[in-house]
Amino acid sequence: MTIQFYNTLTNKAEEFTPVNDDCVRMYSCGPTVYDFAHIGNFRSFLFSDVIRRTLEFFGHKVHHVMNITDVGHMTDDSSADGAGEDKMAAAAQRVKEDKKSGKVPEGAVENPEDPYQIADYYTKAFLEDAQTLGVKVAFEPENILKATDNIDIMQEMISQLISKGHAYVGPDGVVYYSVESFPDYGKLSGNTLENLQMGAGGRINETDQSNKRHPADFMLWKADSTHIMKWDSPWGAGYPGWHIECSCMARNRLGKDVIDIHTGGEDLIFPHHECEIAQSRGATGADTFAKFWMHARFLLVEGEKMSKSKGSFWTVRDVLEGRATGINVHPAVLRLELIKSHYRSNMNFTRKGLVDSANIVKRLTEFRTKLEAAANGEVAEVDLSHPILKEFGAALADDLNFSKALAVVLPWASSDPDNVAEALAVLNKINDVLAVAPLGDEKSGGGDDSEIVALCKAIDAARAAKDWATSDALRKQIESAGYEVKNSPEGTIAIKKLA
RNA sequence: GGGGCGGUAGCCAAGUGGCUAAGGCACCGGAUUGCAAAUCCGAUACGCGCGGGUUCGACUCCCGCUCGCCCCUCCA
Structure with a gap:
């Protein structure tokens, strides 16, 4: 079975083959931990989980790592949104308020003035949510990488970039990456230097621009004694740029200059992933950083963009605990809802969709119960040549076509298989990918009320x-x-x- | 203005240059039921955003338009 994945780098579906034989190396941009992650974030995280599980379904060993951005970036070197506020400071303010109102559990954050405690609080919440939704990497602490634990390797890479002529220290003391030193800049996003039409987004701060050789140059290190979190460096005490952490941690933890897959939300294509490529390839000299770049589209809520003012900025907790829809939602249902539509289409998150997903989860669960009762504890061995798995696999191999995959599974799940032990084995394989029936360690279903x-x-x-x-x-x-x-x-x- | 993706039934969502356009939900009919629910059986798109072109034939390819989404230095 050849696996086809759509590659943002080439704008077409390509056959996936691992760079190295030993395993598939995969890096996913994870959350910033200044607040609880919302369902849109989790669409992207679950998307990466599903890529990993699909590769494993086909027998690949996968090394999947995800970062936690906890550096407390300012609104970067652009004063982009005009607020110019340190995100960690904003989070601290929020946690203080939540502490007062009792929303933050007693003892969870001793001192909101300590940014590490804030980051820790939201990191724990993220991992909890990710585990609840069956994101495998969240169960592997060694593969969850915190930016603040890796400042040293970022400084190393920045030094490398400076010595190779890809970076320079500006008149303001800030270390910038020189986009003109990297001819492939813009290849991923289409935002080449010619296309960029500087400042078209209307968010460029003139003062900062004058310090750069090219307006698209981006920050690698900023000396700033007022920043809440800061580290000593050859360029003064300060903090790293937003993009450098992923370049460094991917190379360092995955152990190769060229990795197989890099994932994230579509908004990260530019500038974040474009800049990562420039940094990584600039530092390693390789002609590739990640072979495949895969991006998940945004989700809408009830047909509209998620928005704080409309109250549709839902966290995982909001949905699971019924604050979003008025009824408690089982984690498997939310998981399925977030993975079942194609990752390159906008998905519309709706109350109705959840009910749909709940029906599917129920059907699969009942099918399992029926098979287990009939099989008497017996589970056969099956391989991917089984007709159902063959079709299911073919759908997954076709750029993760989950709709098609479910169209194979659902009619089968209302059938009466002759060989129940075999059917159970098939269901297990399918569930290794879907992880909805069951989703890991189920808590008792509530029949004990x-x-x-x-x-x-x-x-x-x-x-x-x-x-x-x-x-x-x-x-x-x-x-x-x-x-x-x-x-x-x-x-x-x-x-x-x-x- | 520049770069990218998409518009298929009430809803979600596959798909193909040519038999009857997957699957799920909802709805409808039937079995079942005290009535329901659950379950099972069955029916359900004369049309695939709009207009043009290529073709023996297009929803599928090409062009134009339109609408939606993402990016153009906070963002999953």
Whole structure:
């Protein structure tokens, strides 16, 4: 099976083959930890998880790493949004307020003035969310890289870039990357120096420009004694630029100058990934940094851009805990919702979509339950030549076509397979990629709620007495508590709704 | 203004230069049910943003238009 992935670098689907035989090396841009990650962030993180799982499905060993940006960047060297505020300072302010209102648990952040504690607080929250949603790399602490732990290798790379003529110290003391020293600048994004039409975004600060040799030159190190987080350096105490961390950590942790796949959200194509390429290739001298650049499109919420003012800037917690849609959502449902539409299309995150996904999760879960009961603990061995896996795999290999993959799985999941042990093995393989039925260690489904069980018993009693009015009223009561009420040979059962 | 991606039924979403345009949800009909739910069976796009072109034939290729999304130094 050849795997086709769409490569942003070439704007077309290409056959994927690993650079090195031992494993696939993959780097994903992770979160900034100045706030809780939202569902849009997680679409991108889950996208990288699904690439990894797909490669593993086809038998590749994958080394996947993700960064945590915790340096507390200013709004960079441009005063871009006019606020000019240190993000860590803003986060500190927010945490202080949340502490007062009790939103931050007792003891979670002792001192909001300490940026490391703030970063730590949001990093923990991110990892918790990522684990809840089944992002594999979140279970591998050695592959989660913090920018603040890697300042030394950033300084090394900056020195390399200066000595190779790719970087210079400006009259303002800031170390800049010289885009003119790198002819391929713009190849990834199409924003070549000719195309850039300087300042078209209207966010360039004139003062900063005068210190650069070319307006597109970007910052590698900024000496700034007022910055909250700062480190000593040959260029003065200050902090690294935004782009340098990924170049350094990818090379350092993955151990190669050329990696296989680099992922992120579509907004990172320019400038972030463009700059990473310039830095990495400038430092290593290789003609490639990442062979494949893969980007996930943004998601919309109810047909519109996520926006804080419309209250649609939902965090994972908001969705799972019912603040977004009014009903608690099972993590598997959110996971499926965020991975099921094609990563290169805008996805529209809706209440209705969640209900859709919940139905699919339920169907797959019930199919598993049925197979497990029939198989008596027996699971066969299957390989990818099994017809279902072959089709499922073909869809995945076609640039991660999850819609097509689900179109294979769903009709099969309502069938009655002759060989249940084999079917169970097939389902396991499918679930290694989807990870929704089940999603890791399930907490008990809520069937142990004694009040609900009592209501079910009362329904059975009412029905036995043909007291339909009572039975209907009780049913409504359970349903409004977020349960689905079913009849079964063993009597009435209530199952917590997934979304 | 420049670079990139996309517009398929009520909704989500595959797909192909030519048999009946996947799959899911919703809706409708049936089985089942005290009635429902769940489950099972069945039906459901005369059309693929608009206009033109190429072709024996296009939703699929080309051109123009239009609408939506991302980027053009905060952003997943």
